[in-house]
Every structure is written in structure tokens, then in C-alpha cells.
Amino acid sequence: MKLSRLLLGTCAAVALTAPALADTTLTIATVNNGDMIRMQKLSGDFEAKNPGIALEWVTMEENTLRQKVTTDIATKGGQYDVMTIGNYEVRIWAKQGWLLPLDDLGDDYDADDIMPAIRQGLTYEGTLYAAPFYGESSMLMYRTDLFEKAGLTMPDDPTWSFIGEAARKITDTNDGVYGICLRGKAGWGENMAFITTLANSMGARWFDMDWHPQFDQPEWKAALQYYVDLMEDAGPPGASTNGFNENLALFQSGKCGMWIDATVAASFVTNPAESKVAEDVGFALTPHGEGIDKHGSWLWTWNLGIPAGSEKVDAAKAFIAWATSKAYTEMVAEKDGWANVPPGTRTSLYENPKYQEAAAFADVTLKAINAADPENPAVEPVPYVGGQWVGIPEFQGIGTAVGQQFSAALAGNITVDQALQNAQRFTEREMTKGGYIQ
Incomplete structure (x- = not known):
């Protein structure tokens, strides 16, 4: 489905400007569930707006993903530039110095819109260390x-x-x-x-x-x-x-x-x-x-984080800002309908009449x-x-x-x-x- 010019412009606004990011390949470790697979399918939008950055996906089953990213970050293996991690890991890894802070994802990112219960689990000593792609109970x-x-x-x-x-x-x-x-x-x-x-x-x-x-x-x-x-x-x-x-x-x-x-x-x-x-x-x-x-x-979030020591920080932040933004949510709604947008992370989504009308499960969620x-x-x-x-x-x-x-x-x-x-x-x-x- 072709997106409207207005929507493309909105998505472009959240991409961090990075003229020095030419010829950068980000390796992204992620889980094989429906929302993450949808993100991969839509990631051509990010690459079109960031022509210096290419994305390489490593998609795994949940248990395998947890084993692989834990081993890699603990041993400073450097296999992944962006990791999909849960709220269980975030505060533990941030305390150990294994994650980079994400308190500068751009003026349009609106981190204050992240639901308080979700943001609390991703914050260590007042700083956000991972950005939520979706949240769930x-x-x-x-x-x-x-x-x-x-x-x-x-x-x-x-x-x-x-x-x-x-x-x-x-x-x-x-x-x-x-x-x-x-x-x-x-x-x-x-x-x-x-x-x-x-x-x-x-x-x-x-x-x-x-x-x-x-x-x-x-x-x-x-x-x-x-x-x-x-x-x-x-x-x-x-x-x-x-x-x-x-x-x-x-x-x-x-x-x-x-x-x-x-x-x-x-x-x-x-x-x-x-x-x-x-x-x-x-x-x-x-x-x-x-x-x-x-x-x-329960309360769980799948989040995107950057391992400490990464040499591709700016490119990784650009991708995370794109994937977890309000504009990404609007892009999914444009393509697949409001009922299929990533849920459970932003207060504004549950105040959106279009989402409330399309998602019969919004209130219970x-x-x-x-x-x-x-x-x-x-x-x-x-x-x-x-x-x-x-x-x-x-x-x-x-x-x-x-x-x-x-x-x-x-x-x-x-x-x-x-x-x-x-x-x-x-x-x-x-x-x-x-x-x-x-």
C-alpha cells in the first residue's frame, strides 16, 4: 500500500539527521513474533529516509534470542548493534553498564508519552536505557x-x-x-x-x-x-x-x-x-x-536497546527512534489498520478514538x-x-x-x-x- 505524502513526512521527522552515517550496516537481533516481523517488512521506509544505513536482521525464537543476546552483551561479543530485549533485562544490564542511555532520541520523539508503568521498567537512575516497541500484560x-x-x-x-x-x-x-x-x-x-x-x-x-x-x-x-x-x-x-x-x-x-x-x-x-x-x-x-x-x-515489554561499546551509536539511535515513534504507529495503521498497531507503550494510543473504535480489546488491555x-x-x-x-x-x-x-x-x-x-x-x-x- 502506498503511504500518503503527509505520513511519509511525519515519519521522516523522527529520523535523526546523520550525514556521517554513510555505508553503515546495523545488525538487529529480534524475536520471531508478528509485530517484529511486520516491522521488518516496513523497514524499507527507514532505509529510504536514511540512505546511508542498511539493516541486517537476525530473527530468533524467544528462548534462543534471550540466550544469544545475553551471551553477546556479557562477553562484549559485538554481534548486534540493536538488541530486542525485555524489561527484565533492562535495569539489570543498565546497572552493569552493558547498555547505552536513550535519553536523546530527537525532539519529536516525545518520551513523556510512554506509559508510566512501561517507562518505569526501562529506567535506571532516572535515565531511559531502552525504548519500548510494544508493551503487554x-x-x-x-x-x-x-x-x-x-x-x-x-x-x-x-x-x-x-x-x-x-x-x-x-x-x-x-x-x-x-x-x-x-x-x-x-x-x-x-x-x-x-x-x-x-x-x-x-x-x-x-x-x-x-x-x-x-x-x-x-x-x-x-x-x-x-x-x-x-x-x-x-x-x-x-x-x-x-x-x-x-x-x-x-x-x-x-x-x-x-x-x-x-x-x-x-x-x-x-x-x-x-x-x-x-x-x-x-x-x-x-x-x-x-x-x-x-x-x-504480567507486565512485559519488547524493547530496543544498544549495547555499550557500540561503534554505530548514531545509526542505532536513528533506527530505534523510527521503530518506536508515534509516526511508526501511524504508518502501521495506514497499512494494516489501527487494530494492528503495536500496543501498550504510549498513552496517546489509548486516547485515540480511531484506535478505540478499531480495537475491541483496547479497554481490557x-x-x-x-x-x-x-x-x-x-x-x-x-x-x-x-x-x-x-x-x-x-x-x-x-x-x-x-x-x-x-x-x-x-x-x-x-x-x-x-x-x-x-x-x-x-x-x-x-x-x-x-x-x-x-
Whole structure:
């Protein structure tokens, strides 16, 4: 689709002027999800406005991306000029001096428009160290036609007990329809993203105030047993290997009655060009435990950052300013419609009548983001920030190892009790090695 002259002029305004950037190639590490793939397709606009800069893309699955960029930045490998990273990494890496500040992305960038909850997670000692491409919380997506057929009404504020009952009721294996799809693929940002927020909303926590792991407590047993039992009764076959992309495909093809995952998925499941069930999707907040006023909501952003020591800083900042600007949002809207713009980062988007009209999920997404509380993620006091993760450097390794145990329990290779015992022992050992436990 040819963009209007006005829109091209708007996008050009956010590109940093850099006459000395000739013959620069930026290598960009990114994740293989729909919004990032769309960005790659539209990046010819950036290259046209910055003829001295060429873009080279390295696109990876989530777990692989996290491993690659962490290794590269920690070893000063220099493979990537722009990295796609999460809000988990930003403050930790900024404290370690691994990221460059991004407080000068141009007069038209309007950093003050970034939603306060999103900006806080990307700021260290008052300075922004990554720019958000999109932000998300978690939400419940469900098939309204299946609920109507089963005589069910989705509450605005559902509990886990209701979800369990509903998932089992709408499961119809004869038609290949499963009541619920949830992440099962092992990884600190895969199955543990969901399971951690589930546990938070059932009263569990990763650590007590003295950093002792809590997998031996009844709240964790209740949460993990609920998850495994629910998926055994109402989940699809092979759920232990399913992550975001796999569950998205299942939901879009009509195989899932409910799916609890990132709010960013809403535009994909309601897009008639991609989803067979686009006209029959409803939304609700992520559930909570009985008598517990804390939703299983996470807060995540995919962001663009520049590794310290980069020799292509000006070019990298020019690209980041383009990719995370208001003008980029307008360009996506012009090409693919307002419902498909990158969500969850700018206040102005949720004040835009065109977006509110086009995106039926906008209101629930905003409520979910506001319901997330990464500064106080658990019911009981904890010594960490997070939500679906724990804000310490060791969490990548610990979270992935625990995720492997929980995925094995989901697959039926070990029991829930064995998974929790293994998680407790491993986490105690790693926290002792890290000096958290004496």
C-alpha cells in the first residue's frame, strides 16, 4: 500500500539527521513474533529516509534470542548493534553498564508519552536505557460461540475455579476442540511466565524475605497441581512443547476454547485474514484465586536497546527512534489498520478514538496493564520486583531450570511433587552459590 505524502513526512521527522552515517550496516537481533516481523517488512521506509544505513536482521525464537543476546552483551561479543530485549533485562544490564542511555532520541520523539508503568521498567537512575516497541500484560481470550453453546457467561473478573469448570465443559475432543491452551514449553519467559503469575494469584511466591525458595509451600503445590490437572483434562495434546506461537496457531484455527496469554495476541486472534474465529472472540482479565485480590497479570515489554561499546551509536539511535515513534504507529495503521498497531507503550494510543473504535480489546488491555503490579507481584511480601519473572541476574538460569521441571510434570514424566522438590533443591543451591542464602 502506498503511504500518503503527509505520513511519509511525519515519519521522516523522527529520523535523526546523520550525514556521517554513510555505508553503515546495523545488525538487529529480534524475536520471531508478528509485530517484529511486520516491522521488518516496513523497514524499507527507514532505509529510504536514511540512505546511508542498511539493516541486517537476525530473527530468533524467544528462548534462543534471550540466550544469544545475553551471551553477546556479557562477553562484549559485538554481534548486534540493536538488541530486542525485555524489561527484565533492562535495569539489570543498565546497572552493569552493558547498555547505552536513550535519553536523546530527537525532539519529536516525545518520551513523556510512554506509559508510566512501561517507562518505569526501562529506567535506571532516572535515565531511559531502552525504548519500548510494544508493551503487554496478560489477558483471557475466549470463544464466545462455545460459551453460548455451553450456557456459560464469562464474568468480567473470573476466578481460576470458574475457568477450570468452563474449560472442562467446553472441551469436545470429537470436534478437536480443547477447553484451554496454556504455555507448556520450558523457559523462564515461556511456561514460567504463565505459571509464575498463576502462582502469584494463588498466594504463592518465589522467595520469602530472606531469599529462601518457597516451592515446598502449599500455595505452590496448589498452583502447579491446578495447572497440570487442568491441562490434562482440557488442554491439547503435546501441550508441554507449546509456547506463544504454537498456542496462537491453535486458537486461530479454532482448536482452543480459551487462551490466557499476552494481550498483544488480541489483534492476531481478531484478524479475519489470520483467524478462523475472529468474529467469536471475547476478552476478560486474567483470573485470580478465590478470595485473593491479585490477578495473574504480567507486565512485559519488547524493547530496543544498544549495547555499550557500540561503534554505530548514531545509526542505532536513528533506527530505534523510527521503530518506536508515534509516526511508526501511524504508518502501521495506514497499512494494516489501527487494530494492528503495536500496543501498550504510549498513552496517546489509548486516547485515540480511531484506535478505540478499531480495537475491541483496547479497554481490557489497558485494564490488564494497570492491574499488573511488578513492584509488588505476590500476595505476601517479597524482596524482589517482577511479575512473571524475578528481577535478579540469576533468574534466567533458575527460571529455565524450574521451567524444565514443570514442563516435565505437564508431560507426565515426573509427578507434581517431584517437580516441586527438584525446583526447591536446585533453587536453594543456586541462591546459596549467589550469596543470597548464607
